[in-house]
Amino acid sequence: MTSTNPAGPGLADRVLGGWLGRIAGNMLGxxxxxxxxxxxxxxxxxxxxxDALPLTDYLPEPPVxxxxxALRPEWRRCVRGRIRGSCRDDDVDYAILGLHLLETHGSAFSTEQVGDLWLLRLPYLQTFTAERAAYRNLAGGLRPPLTATYDNPYQEYIGALIRADVFGWTSPGDPRRAASLARRDAVLSHTGNGVYGAMWAAALIAAAFTAATPRRAVDTALTxxxxxxxxxxxxxxVASLHEAGLGWADTLDTVGEETAGLGxxxxxxxxxxxxxGLLYGEGDFTxxxxxxxxxxxxxxxxxATAGSVAGVLCGAAAIPARWTEPLQDRVSSAVFGFDGARISELAARTVELAAQ
Known part of the structure; x- marks a missing residue:
């Protein structure tokens, strides 16, 4: 395992930054x-x-x-001035479940053990798209990789990517290890680009522990x-358009046309x-x-993923308090046994795994 940059934040501060960044970014969106x-x-x-542009805080309440x-029904718990701890969301549930997986089975976990923990700890109705299809297949007695391919039209959706953070947090400076762990988790529910997305995201977060810039982390994750x-x-x-000097909006317009129709x-x-977001954000968390x-x-x-990467890059101490203080160091979670857990405790447990 490669050590973190000695001139930058320490391991514990970076891991806590990843957790806080993931939760804050999730609630912002x-x-x-x-x-x-x-x-x-x-x-x-x-x-x-x-009157909230530029955006520098959680979303404002709807104007009169x-x-x-039409905001999502949960908006009252996620807008500025109303936040009292984190909202429950699958983007955070899977980070918690991944931590529990590594604590229970270690880094040698099997894809079957990932499925077993889903059935034991995660309510069916708190899963969506590919995860719900895989959950249904697990309950029906199928085993991986059939859980990902049978009656599942969502195999290249984003679900496996949102489960990848913990594999990056526990593999600081070791993107290949992070990608290997993420792949073993992802194939329960995804194939093709769905799996590659999880591997890329895990490697991106692992690389952020030692990368000097977001671009370095992005390039490393591609390997x-x-x-x-x-x-x-x-x-x-996206990286080439950014390097060529195209603006953020024009870059998204260009790539949006090239990926149109995927959903x-x-x-x-x-x-x-x-x-x-990572490249044009240039390392600034907000x-x-x-x-x-x-x-x-x-x-x-x-x-959530952008916040995780940016939080690892800068460390928890450098995240502006307006993002972290409303969270009150608490998570709401549908994962059995974890609702109300302290974010700082989850981060400390993650550091223990990363330091092994």
């Missing part, structure tokens, strides 16, 4: 999570109507007379997946939004998660 309705244009129109802006897969080509496309939960267009959520599509999932 949660009220506008529905990419077919909450387009990038509608999100910015909402923010302008509430803003009937055209763990096939260069010819569509996900890798899309990441490289707002497919992993490939979401990775484009995530990559753009700018990174704000641009990522403003990019639309699966806003809470993208915000």
């Amino acid at each position: 949660k009220p506008v999570e529905r990419g077919d309705y909450w387009t990038r244009e509608r999100i910015d129109r909402y923010l302008r109507s509430a 007379g803003g009937e055209e802006f 763990v997946i096939p260069a010819s897969c569509r996900l890798a080509r899309t990441v490289r496309r 707002w939960i497919h992993v490939v267009p979401n990775v484009a939004v995530l990559t753009a 700018t990174t998660i704000a641009l990522t959520v403003r990019g639309g599509l699966d806003t809470d999932s993208n915000g």
